[in-house]
Amino acid sequence: MDSKTLGKEKSISTQGTSPLPSVWGSHRALDPQSGMAGSRALLLLAQVLGLAATEMALLTMDPPWSTIFRGESVTLRCRGSHPHRQQPTTWYHNDKILARTDTDTYRITNARQKQTGRYKCQSPGSVSSNPITLIVSYDWLILQVPSHVVFEGEPLCMQCRGWDPGSMTSVRYFRDGADITTLYASDKQLCIPQAKTHQSGRYRCTGQMNSFLSVIKRESQELHVFIKELFSSPVLSVASSAETLEGSPLNLSCVTHLSPHSPHTILWYLFYRNSTVLQGPETSSKYQVPTVGLADTGSYFCEVQADNSSIRKQSAQVPIAVRRVPVSGVSLDVQPHEGQLMEGQRLVLSCSVAAGTGSISFSWHREGSAEVLGKGTRYEILSAQQNDDGQYYCMASNGDVPAQSPRLQVTVVGVSSLFYCHIRAPLLLAALGSLLSGLVAVHVLTARSKDPTGVKQ
Structure with missing residues (x-):
């Protein structure tokens, strides 16, 4: 592959008019306007509280493809929480230390198959970064997919490239065996504008390549592409x-x-x-x-x-x-005290509750009767009669289950009973007194008839 092709590929990943920078820019933490100020505030707060303010470094690659042809070059970039510290950045290849640099970049030039593998980095003040897998291919045709994490809602862009790009035609793209070319492809690139998690799968591409006097159909290696969930369903x-x-x-x-x-x-x-x-x-x-x-x-x-x-x-x-708060603690108050009164007196019953919200309704009842005697917090009988005797109670409700008060015994004493007790009783005593007086007189007369003074001398 000549230098013009490499230069062209590099320009695709950096031009603002290409859809690729949208994917590349998906790491919004790198933009000072979107997240860095909040990050610094959190770090400052952690330091004030005496907490460990370490974050994971972010590893990216330019061009941002996971697969390249042999002989091509890529640049790795490691960004951490303290980019201005004058300390070396450590680079790892397949979990072994690859190099230490004074900058946050590491350049791979004239790539060879031995440089295939998993890369990580660690910047000053940060923990080890996310891994990136780089594949250095010797195939005729490769599918290039993003090396970085693609989240749901972000564009997913990929491209099918031949070793000799000028000789390739009839490019087709497949996901899990299904042809998706007509849905998303444009020229030699495929872009899903807003990727969804269910669009994760096994991707590959095919193309016709001219070889001398013949046309040969080539097929790329199948790559797994994962669309990550940005945040879980709430x-x-x-x-x-x-x-x-x-x-x-x-x-x-x-x-x-x-x-x-x-x-x-x-x-x-x-x-x-x-x-x-x-x-x-x-x-x-x-x-x-x-x-x-x-x-x-x-x-x-x-x-x-x-x-x-x-x-x-x-x-x-x-x-x-x-x-509503259920009605509870229903109680009764009565006048006269203890519910005992004479016939003709006024009886006043009052109902109250200890708890309950909203509009509370009250009803009055007497034991043994289905009739509702009255409504409201008070029930009065202006002139009580003996037939008003009984056990009274009230019901209170705010639309929920009604609550009932304890029963209260009301006793009405009739006037006739009072007359018998207060008028007839003295007459009986007077009659008994007359009878006793008669008995005394008889006793005296009898005694005198036996006196010796009545015997002649």
Whole structure:
């Protein structure tokens, strides 16, 4: 392959008009406008707290292809959390130390098959980087796929290259055996604008190559391409598993897990009730209602979206029913005291509750009767009669299960009974007194008839 071809390939990976830089730029942590400021703030906070502020270094390759022809060149770049430290960068090939450099780059020129393998790096102040696999091929035809991680929602671009690019025609692309050329291919490159995780698979390409006076169909090696999940599908978590009562707080969390390969990606959260946005988009994954009411009943879910990405994911819906605080502690008060009164007196019963929210309704009842005597917190009988005797109680409800008070005995003493006790009793005593007086008189007369003074001398 001549130098013009190499120069052309290098320009493809660096020109802003090519779709490749979109993939290459998927590591948003490298852009100071998108993530580096947040990274430095986190590091500063960790240092203040005395924590270990080490991050994984990021290894990239230019051109960004995992497969190259023998004799081509690539540049490895290692970026860590402390790029300005004057310490060497360590490079590894198949887990063995390859070199130490004073810069964050390592150049492979005139590549040979022995340089095939897995590369890693370690920059000052960072832990060992992500691995990158480089394949130095001696084949006639290769499929070049990104060497870096491609996340869902990002473009996935690849190209089919022949050893002699000018002689190749009729390029076709396949995934898991299915021809996908007409769906995504343009000229000699294939780009999926917004890759999905289910588009991971085994990719290969074929092409017709002119060889002297014949045309030979060539086929590349099959490569596994994995579209990584940027963040997991969120789950809406309710802080308390108990029922939600009116007046209590409601605390919701939208739980998701960001890929460790994209630690600086900013996630935005939205919270919904019955498809209405309650909060967001915000970077906070929590939603709080200090005091809930019945109007807060509904179906809740959350949505997560990544900054500078088309990926949005929603949680499953969680029904939350806000119930009133049940009525409890129903008690009775009565006047006169202890519920004992004379016929004709006024009877006043009062009902109250110790707990319960919302509009509470009261009803009055007497044991043995299905009739509702009255409504409200008070029940009065202006002139009690003897037939008002009985056990009284009240029922209280706020729309939930009614609560009942203890029963209270009411005793009404009739006027006739009082007259018998207070009028007839003295008359009986008077009659008994007259009888006793008569008996005394008879006794005296009898005694006198036996006196000796009555005997003649």
